Amino acid sequence: MASEFVAATGVGQPAEPADPRQPSDCRELSEEEISALVQEINRDGYAVLPRYIAPADMDALRQFVRDRVTEAGNRYTMLRGPEPVAETVLGRMASSPALRHICMRAYEIATSRPAPDQPYYQILRCLTGSTGRKHSMVFHFDSYVLTVLLPIEVPSGKDSGELIVLPNFRRVRRWYASNLVDKVLLDNPLTQWGLRSLAKSLPDWFLRISMVPGDLYFFWGYRSIHTNAPCDPDKIRATALFHYADPHRGSRLRAWLGR
Numbered sequence: 652m653a654s655e656f657v658a659a660t661g662v663g664q665p666a667e668p669a670d671p672r673q674p675s676d677c678r679e680l681s682e683e684e685i686s687a688l689v690q691e692i693n694r695d696g697y698a699v700l701p702r703y704i705a706p707a708d709m710d711a712l713r714q715f716v717r718d719r720v721t722e723a724g725n726r727y728t729m730l731r732g733p734e735p736v737a738e739t740v741l742g743r744m745a746s747s748p749a750l751r752h753i754c755m756r757a758y759e760i761a762t763s764r765p766a767p768d769q770p771y772y773q774i775l776r777c778l779t780g781s782t783g784r785k786h787s788m789v790f791h792f793d794s795y796v797l798t799v800l801l802p803i804e805v806p807s808g809k810d811s812g813e814l815i816v817l818p819n820f821r822r823v824r825r826w827y828a829s830n831l832v833d834k835v836l837l838d839n840p841l842t843q844w845g846l847r848s849l850a851k852s853l854p855d856w857f858l859r860i861s862m863v864p865g866d867l868y869f870f871w872g873y874r875s876i877h878t879n880a881p882c883d884p885d886k887i888r889a890t891a892l893f894h895y896a897d898p899h900r901g902s903r904l905r906a907w908l909g910r
Contacts, residue, residue: 678703679749682756689760692869696818696858703867704801708740712803713864715739716889720777727782730775741891744801745771754797754895757869762796762823772894777804778812778879779887787812787881790846792834795894796823798872802862804889812882814860814868815850818875827902831910837876846876862890873898 678700680688691698704712715736720728730736733745744750755766772795778786805811824830836842850857859880862868870877872894882888899905 680753685753685756686760688753688869689757692757692871693761693819696816696875697860697868697870699869700867701863702865704740704865706865709803709865712739712741712891713889716775716777716803716887719775720779720887720889723777726780727786728775728777728779731773733771733773736773736775736891741773741775741801744891745773745893750799750893754799754893758797758896761871767896767900769896769900772892772897774892774894775803775889776892777887777889778882780884784881784884787879788815788847788850790837790843790876790878792821792830792837792874792876793872793894794897794899796871796873796896796898797894798870799893799895800862800868800870801891801893802864802866802868802889803891804887805862805864806883806886806888808883810881810883811861812888813880814858814862814877815880816858816860816870816875816877817856818858819871820876821874823873823898827899827905830899831904831908 680700688698688700719730720726733742736742736745758764758766776786778784800814821833824833860868879888
């Protein structure tokens with residue numbers, strides 16, 4: 652199983668090599684590279700753009716995370732939306748035409764449908780302390796087709812908070828009601844217990860991805876059952892998430908249910 656997307660693997664090189672001095676949040680991919688990325692997600696469950704964020708930006712982002720965790724009393728911390736991170740590299744990524752193009756074309760190649768004009772649903776998630784462990788091993792589907800994940804802090808050692816994935820488990824549902832049934836079944840305590848037991852007794856059934864800070868990970872979050880493994884409570888596991896393309900955004904049932 653491949654665990655790293657190398658630009659244009661097997662499909663030729665882009666016309667011009669990437670300039671390593673170019674700001675990392677502006678890195679562009681050719682059409683062939685995006686197609687190869689989609690093929691890798693479909694085949695292996697995920698793809699990676701190595702070293703997508705420059706070391707200096709990662710250092711500043713790590714300090715930002717530590718400051719927010721300290722302000723929260725060294726507890727589980729989540730920041731939603733673009734505003735709280737607007738002055739960091741995450742803000743530049745959210746407004747990057749290059750990253751937007753990658754997401755839109757990946758969606759179009761995968762679904763054979765026009766990419767929707769929707770903003771990202773952004774989350775900065777920081778696990779630490781005993782409260783962080785309560786948010787681990789909770790299997791779920793995302794509400795958005797494509798999930799883009801940037802690891803910021805990854806604990807070293809045994810409890811590193813790996814990303815655990817059952818990739819491409821379902822199709823994108825046409826109706827919100829079908830999606831809701833999927834989620835209710837998955838959220839059931841018995842289902843959660845069964846998946847946790849399987850992840851422990853049959854680990855080879857799952858992808859266990861040891862993430863590298865600064866690399867950018869792509870997977871079909873809507874289609875894949877996934878969670879994070881527990882991490883050392885004395886350390887921080889921080890990830891930034893960019894969710895793209897909600898297939899049920901206009902659902903009347905969803906609006907009626909207030910979800």
